[in-house]
Amino acid sequence: MRFEASVPLYGGYVLSRREGVVFLKGALPGEVVEAEITEKKRDYSVAEVREVLEPSADRVSPACGVYGICGGCHYQHISYSGQVRVKEAVLRDVLKRIGKIEVNLDSSIVSEPWHYRKRVQFKVSKEGAVGFYRPLSHDVVQLKTCMLLSPELNVVLSRLKNSCLPVGVKELLLQCGDVLAARLYGKEVALDNAKADLGRAGVSVVPATGEGNNGDVGRMCLDLCGYHYMVTPGSFFQSNWSVNRKLVSVVASLVSALAPRRVLDLYAGAGNFSIPLSKYSAEVVAVEENPVSYGDAMENIRINGLENIKFHNRKVESLNIRGHVDVVVVDPPRTGISKGVMKKLQAVMPRWIFYISCNPATFARDLNRLSDIYDLESVRLVDMFPQTYHIETLGVLRSGQEK
Template sequence: MGCCDRTHDGSFDVPRLDIERLAYGGDAIAHLEDGRTAFVSGGVPGDSALVDIVEDKGRFVRARVTEVLQPSAHRVVAPCPYFGACGGCTWQHIDYAEQLRAKRQELVDALQRVGKIADAERLVDECVASDQQYGYRNKIELVLDPNDKRPRLGYHRAGSHEVVAVDSCLLLPKRHAKAPTSLGGALRYIAGESDLGIERVAIRCAAHTRDVEVALWTSAGPFPRAAAAKTLGQAMQMTSLVRVMTKEGNRAKLAGVEVLAGKGHWRERLEGRTYAVSAPSFFQVNSAVAEKMVRLVTEMLAPDGSDRVLDLYAGAGTFTLPLAELAGEVVAVEAAGSAVKDLRRNLEENAAWADVVGGDAAREIGALGRFDLVLVDPPRAGLHAAVVEQLARTRPRALVYVSCDPATLARDTARLAEAGLTLTRAVPVDLFPQTFHVETVALFEPAPST
């Protein structure tokens, strides 16, 4: 608890708060003496700390730690020199065991509050840990500061469009950790005094192959292709260099992809299967944990060799390939054109077969018939209500939902329950150590007849 008084200059003075727990979104939670909730950045459960209140929202306040009076047993020293400035990895100051506990609790709380699952505590497993807490990412995306005449690569500051320039990133494998310095210097050399139109730079470093791809996301228009290929190739060893062009006025729309050097795609291996992934396509960023998720999904679905399986939001085939080996028939639905091409290539190269349907899930699913088993791996927004209704009509004996957001999973859990599919198990998975984000693999089965 703590007290809150306004000072003569209009700011707030809170001498001391006791940090209670972590909240989804990265902040910690404490309470003022008047009972209001304080969302505190930089806090660790068990801390006693001085804070500044930076925003009073009436029913709650937002604050930041200014001095730790009594550190929590869970507080550790953040190893990254950009911690506190860079908007990523906001939990570096919290020991890993506490991160895992908090992520499980995030899921339990969401299922209880939003999903109305009274026995969520019983249904949720312990959080599956990442074997690596740093150096685990196979992809990072860096931005350039448009206001800097000699721009450097970096990340956005938390809650801001301001760019924090970085020389290295601890989330990349050690051999590539200094890639921001190498690539940033090369891009400055190529640009000179001109604007290359670069919006962001994606770096993919495979954990199980030696592939490295650099993707330059730019506006469409003239670009020094030969100079970029030569200079960036000298700055960093890579197997692929591509330019992804976006449409003017709508950066979410692609105008095309140019191969500047190398293969034009990136390869990674999961559970012995090789995946070719093009720059615009989604792929799980933690390869080792993605393998654990593949095992969880196939264990929960347990196809018997004759089952008809629907893989919705299939991407480049992370789950499609193993399911194709185990099921009688797999129908994979994916909307993104680049991912559809990758999926078809990956099936062919791994000598697997599935019926690939390119299109929007809500439009396509109604014409696909019944399925014995269903897998859904939707984006953060979760399932459209129409998709939930149509999934129920397929009458599967099991549905596995891979989620990257506890709140939308909880919302969809309630919708699926109304449609006759009940949550029977949920496994939180730590795909993103040092952040509040948590992946979940959840099993739904038909509700018992009454």
């Protein structure tokens, strides 16, 4: 069936309106394609491209031999500049439809298109194959290398091909900084064997195994805009560290110009924003629920010799915010700002809010909820994940009282 692709949609689809609403998978805006309907929903259908009849100038040949088989990438058929334009269009569309906001985007924070990941979580099959799941299945596609991974992680992946991980390993998390670190997920794993296998692959820190058990482990170190940033294996940090540093630098530059007395950092992780922003504020109050990230944060405060950060290990919803706050930095999970946290923000009324989002839909929803008392100063795409449809966003909001 012939389709004309029009508007890009979140999730890697492009809209077509032939015989109802159709979400095209594998098309680019402006293309004419032959596609097959693979799924019918009540309000729309999904179709997969079988042949491109009139290609876009942004269409390229995928660089990876398992693209479309492995579920790790969605946009390898689009040039990198085209990917950024598609994501910007998706962001504008979501803001308009959900947030009722029409806005010109600031310049996007972009990435190297390949070999950017310093953190990866592999699936491990019962047979010991290491890779990612095939789309819509639990079949592991074994990888020799991955074009998204840093060279250091690809070296480990290539060496693991010739090694057999112990029985019981379900997932393998690898991350790299000053050392290569790993965390195993599974049950009844022979840890000594795992240490030996990973040691031969070049991994120097291996934590204890067991689901939900962090064990007594070492940390690896990353450079966060001139600060030491320690991370426990398994603890979250942005896998595209280069773009994260750019994002932190942009936020720090904007905050420094405001000369805040007090900054509040919500969902603070191990201090990704708190630590650099401490240079520009008399006091930083940070809140993080995860105990491992909190432990890393306290170590980061100690090794960097910082004395003006107060870190709380608790749910953001439970924080009792007292006193004046000039700037709030909020970096919530995909669910966005909860209603409880939204009420706290509206009650404390900070002069400025810096909102970092990993979900454009909840970002747009939250901007709409704040629109009565905050003006949207700027929005920009932060492309943490090239070759995928995932979108991160930085929004800067100014209190109406600042006018």
